Amino acid sequence: MPSQRVRPEILNFTPYVPGLTIEEIKARYGLSTVIKLASNENPLGASPVVQQVLSRAVDQVFRYPQNHSPRLTQAIAGAMGVPAEMVVAGNGSDEIIDLLLRVVAQPGQDNVVCYEHSFSMYALMARLCGVEYREVPRGEDFRLPLESLAEAVDHNTALVFVTSPDNPTGLAARAEELMVLSGVLPEGALLVVDEAYMDFSWPPEEYSMMNLAAELGNVVVLRTFSKAYGLAGLRLGYGVMPVWLADHVRRARPPFSVNLLAEEAGIAALEDDAFYSATLEVVFKGRELLLKRLPELLCTVWPSQANFVMFRPPLSAGVVCEELLKRGIIVRHLKSFGLPGNIRVNVGTGPETEAFLKALEEILNA
Numbered sequence: 224m225p226s227q228r229v230r231p232e233i234l235n236f237t238p239y240v241p242g243l244t245i246e247e248i249k250a251r252y253g254l255s256t257v258i259k260l261a262s263n264e265n266p267l268g269a270s271p272v273v274q275q276v277l278s279r280a281v282d283q284v285f286r287y288p289q290n291h292s293p294r295l296t297q298a299i300a301g302a303m304g305v306p307a308e309m310v311v312a313g314n315g316s317d318e319i320i321d322l323l324l325r326v327v328a329q330p331g332q333d334n335v336v337c338y339e340h341s342f343s344m345y346a347l348m349a350r351l352c353g354v355e356y357r358e359v360p361r362g363e364d365f366r367l368p369l370e371s372l373a374e375a376v377d378h379n380t381a382l383v384f385v386t387s388p389d390n391p392t393g394l395a396a397r398a399e400e401l402m403v404l405s406g407v408l409p410e411g412a413l414l415v416v417d418e419a420y421m422d423f424s425w426p427p428e429e430y431s432m433m434n435l436a437a438e439l440g441n442v443v444v445l446r447t448f449s450k451a452y453g454l455a456g457l458r459l460g461y462g463v464m465p466v467w468l469a470d471h472v473r474r475a476r477p478p479f480s481v482n483l484l485a486e487e488a489g490i491a492a493l494e495d496d497a498f499y500s501a502t503l504e505v506v507f508k509g510r511e512l513l514l515k516r517l518p519e520l521l522c523t524v525w526p527s528q529a530n531f532v533m534f535r536p537p538l539s540a541g542v543v544c545e546e547l548l549k550r551g552i553i554v555r556h557l558k559s560f561g562l563p564g565n566i567r568v569n570v571g572t573g574p575e576t577e578a579f580l581k582a583l584e585e586i587l588n589a
């Protein structure tokens with residue numbers, strides 16, 4: 224194909240680089256068992272209740288789902304205490320990020336603002352849309368630089384992205400601070416708070432913007448079923464946003480992007496309190512263990528409100544990751560986030576987290 228036909232944004236595009244799957248790692252390193260602590264997935268897997276609901280719904284997959292997933296949207300609204308008109312479900316929260324950009328950001332004119340070392344999807348999708356991506360430095364010790372974000376904004380800013388709790392640092396901004404940021408944004412700019420990891424924060428009411436979204440009017444909150452609800456492979460997320468914006472996003476969305484099984488699974492997952500609590504229990508326990516043991520192994524760690532911990536080992540992070548892989552444990556080297564000295568490890572089951580710590584100790588003491 225003649226590449227002159229391809230848009231320049233696409234020609235120069237570097238795509239998202241996902242972590243390797245367990246099967247890919249087994250094949251590459253000749254391993255029979257692999258512990259994957261690299262993608263912040265649920266350590267308990269998929270809820271047994273949800274699995275049952277899925278198997279019962281399977282015979283319906285010849286049908287189109289209901290467009291805009293009204294039953295799921297109602298269930299989300301009920302669980303989050305927000306009006307259903309504000310909720311838009313998507314094929315992962317990634318789809319909502321893409322839709323927001325395409326609905327509000329003018330190519331070649333507008334910009335979006337975020338801070339360095341953040342989730343790459345915001346920048347990738349902005350570039351695909353032909354929208355300028357502005358990046359501000361982080362504060363000291365990776366603090367979320369809310370004041371710098373406010374300073375970088377101008378009257379062409381469409382969206383300001385904050386991930387809280389943050390990926391990959393685990394740090395979270397307080398709702399009070401985010402309220403201040405929303406209050407100083409120029410008219411027309413929206414504050415997007417990506418709360419993919421909010422389930423793991425404690426206490427959530429100090430951090431989440433969910434309850435404030437309705438009254439603030441320029442805030443979008445993103446949530447996902449990929450982490451605490453254990454449904455990453457089904458692709459389900461949502462945004463809570465002002466009603467006028469939700470109407471436009473729904474109109475712009477390709478029909479049926481939330482599939483029939485994802486809708487059933489999402490509704491069941493929201494009702495499955497036992498699995499949700501069990502997930503939080505494993506994550507809180509494992510996170511505490513990592514935060515205690517990593518410094519004993521002379522690693523620098525950052526406090527975390529997420530289901531993972533960022534740390535800096537006393538040896539090359541690349542070497543540490545490679546040695547862990549040889550032992551069948553995959554973690555995320557943060558080179559791709561522009562932090563080549565750092566590693567992100569998510570909490571696994573009790574035995575998985577222990578196995579990681581044991582392997583790391585072996586490597587660092589060798």
Ligand SMILES: *Cc1c(COP(=O)(O)O)cnc(C)c1O
Nearest residue numbers: 315316317342390419447449460
């Ligand atoms: C995992 C993650 C998401 C979730 O994406 P989905 O498309 O819903 O799977 C969103 N934002 C951040 C920062 C994440 O780390």
